[in-house]
Amino acid sequence: MMYWHTEHFHTLLIEDWGDEYTVFQPDSGKTHFFNQISIQILIFLSQHPATIEQICTVLAKQFQQNPDKEFTQNIEKILHHFETLGLVKKRNQGNPHDG
Numbered sequence: 001m002m003y004w005h006t007e008h009f010h011t012l013l014i015e016d017w018g019d020e021y022t023v024f025q026p027d028s029g030k031t032h033f034f035n036q037i038s039i040q041i042l043i044f045l046s047q048h049p050a051t052i053e054q055i056c057t058v059l060a061k062q063f064q065q066n067p068d069k070e071f072t073q074n075i076e077k078i079l080h081h082f083e084t085l086g087l088v089k090k091r092n093q094g095n096p097h098d099g
Contacts, residue, residue, distance in 0.1 A: 009046035
């Protein structure tokens with residue numbers, strides 16, 4: 001089963017601007033702009049690794065959304081974007097050779 005987790009979350013500098021957030025990533029020297037759902041994904045994953053299903057279930061409740069296929073696809077897109085930025089990684093839980 002594939003689990004997502006944050007990378008170096010504790011180093012991020014996060015500012016709340018109401019409806020959006022700026023996240024400064026010292027590793028890359030870049031600042032990112034995120035909406036409520038995006039920042040909640042990062043915060044949730046900083047607390048514990050989770051599968052895409054677990055992430056969608058929590059976010060659907062939090063934002064009163066229907067966790068349908070489109071919702072899941074949007075969350076997957078955000079996760080893959082975060083992965084390219086170096087904010088999250090996925091790992092196969094249950095593989096004895098993984099960390």
